[in-house]
């Protein structure tokens with residue numbers, strides 16, 4: 001069974017990459033999307049908890065750095081301390097900036113402090129990620145959590161991630177090692193800080209769910225019948241449903257919130273809708289399934305993202321949107337009550353979630369490779 005799964009991963013994930021690649025090349029103007037998105041993001045910083053001297057600098061930054069573009073542009077940038085130093089100087093040298101070296105120094109001081117205490121949202125937005133970002137807006141108002149300077153490698157033997165949450169957030173309660181199995185191990189120092197060690201998922205274990213009666217009607221039943229045909233092996237059925245999704249549902253670049261039947265009728269969906277359709281079709285095929293909510297890494301950052309788990313003698317994560325079976329190890333599950341986490345998710349229950357910071361640890365010698 002395991003052998004079967006690992007074969008499945010390599011085929012499906014290569015395929016997933018191709019899909020992402022083609023979505024990228026379709027969109028000619030990445031830069032437009034990029035500034036557009038940052039400009040539309042939050043346009044103020046709540047400095048009420050900042051030290052008085054930083055609070056005093058905020059109006060300076062707000063006035064000077066909104067002269068030529070929205071203030072949202074620097075606010076939603078993921079630049080940090082040293083990067084800001086060069087950037088503020090570059091901006092101040094633009095003709096007509098009205099930013100003297102002294103003022104540049106003050107703005108740098110503010111941005112450098114701010115980048116240490118406030119989690120960033122989207123800056124460079126990759127068109128291929130727009131559907132994922134859309135889901136994230138729905139799920140938590142958090143668009144993008146920068147986590148690494150280089151692409152996170154889902155094939156690596158393990159991922160080590162430093163998690164740094166807002167003081168209000170008990171990160172241990174937020175992240176969950178699935179069913180006590182080996183997704184995550186904890187070393188915990190303070191409640192709002194932790195280190196996650198994520199290992200490749202083979203089988204999450206857990207106890208068998210009650211046998212689900214295959215049930216579905218209308219579009220979902222038809223889709224399941226079309227996808228599965230006479231196949232009786234559950235693992236094969238999952239593969240066939242993923243194939244069907246890939247052929248029949250277009251990845252929508254706009255957030256959607258339709259139920260499974262409506263998404264099938266529309267012929268497209270975002271990650272939420274893909275997950276709903278997958279769950280409905282798996283249920284129709286008699287495979288116990290549940291939806292999951294969490295973070296998934298794409299390149300150098302994490303995004304909120306839904307996926308599913310199917311019961312095949314143990315729970316196996318499946319990502320219907322990225323076509324991964326099992327879903328790769330960058331899927332970090334968050335704790336939500338109930339089996340249908342997609343419906344049960346309420347970002348409002350996690351104050352401070354929008355300030356979550358993740359840092360993927362990359363080995364030194366690897367890090368020295370040219371960028």
Ligand code: HEC
Nearest residue numbers: 064065066067068069073074077088091094095096097107
């Ligand atoms: C004189 C006009 C001007 C002023 C003043 C100005 N900017 Fe800009 N900024 C630009 C232009 C033009 C761009 C487009 C990209 C470029 O030319 O680098 C830009 C782009 C940016 C970006 C997007 C960079 C990216 O690659 O995503 C950030 C962040 C930014 N500015 C921050 C600031 C900050 C911080 C300040 C205040 C210190 C500031 N800007 C003041 C003109 C200005």
